[in-house]
Amino acid sequence: MRSLLVLALLGTPALADDLDPEALKRLVHQDCGSCHGLTLKGGLGPDLRVETLAHYDREGLASVILYGVPGTPMPPWEPLMSDAEALWIAEYLLTGESE
Ligand code: HEC
Numbered sequence: 001m002r003s004l005l006v007l008a009l010l011g012t013p014a015l016a017d018d019l020d021p022e023a024l025k026r027l028v029h030q031d032c033g034s035c036h037g038l039t040l041k042g043g044l045g046p047d048l049r050v051e052t053l054a055h056y057d058r059e060g061l062a063s064v065i066l067y068g069v070p071g072t073p074m075p076p077w078e079p080l081m082s083d084a085e086a087l088w089i090a091e092y093l094l095t096g097e098s099e
Contacts, residue, residue, distance in 0.1 A: 019088055027081075028089055028098055035073065040098060045074060050096035061090035 029038060037043040046052065053061060065086040068076035077086065092098050 019084060021088070024085060024088055025092070025098070028092060032089075040093075048093055049099060050094060053093055056090070056094070058087060058090045058094060061094060062086040065089055 029040070032045075032048065033040060033043075035043055035045040036048045037045075040048040042048075056064070062083065063086075064074070066076060066078040066081075066083065068074045081089075
């Protein structure tokens with residue numbers, strides 16, 4: 001896992017203090033959307049719209065993104081993104097800006 005993380009970091013020009021919101025929005029709609037639906041209304045994975053995520057706070061949602069849901073197809077994104085990026089995505093989903 002650690003070497004994967006290092007590889008992911010080496011391959012990533014933008015690190016935590018250098019967020020790229022446009023790239024993160026694309027990731028949400030394309031990568032998350034491949035399971036959660038391109039409009040995030042659900043597919044293989046559940047609906048990710050703000051009304052269905054209301055039971056999460058920003059940190060709780062970021063940890064689902066970083067660590068996944070073990071035993072389900074929801075993968076951990078921790079090898080591929082920083083904590084700051086996961087928090088950014090959580091905020092993006094919780095404000096409803098992604099709709
Ligand atoms: C390979 C398919 C797949 C991908 C890619 C994926 N997910 Fe998921 N996700 C799932 C599945 C399946 C579940 C449902 C897990 C369960 O049964 O609890 C889930 C659950 C979730 C949940 C919990 C929803 C709830 O109501 O509790 C969140 C939040 C979530 N995903 C966010 C994301 C985000 C953000 C991304 C992109 C960074 C992403 N997912 C990418 C398949 C995926």
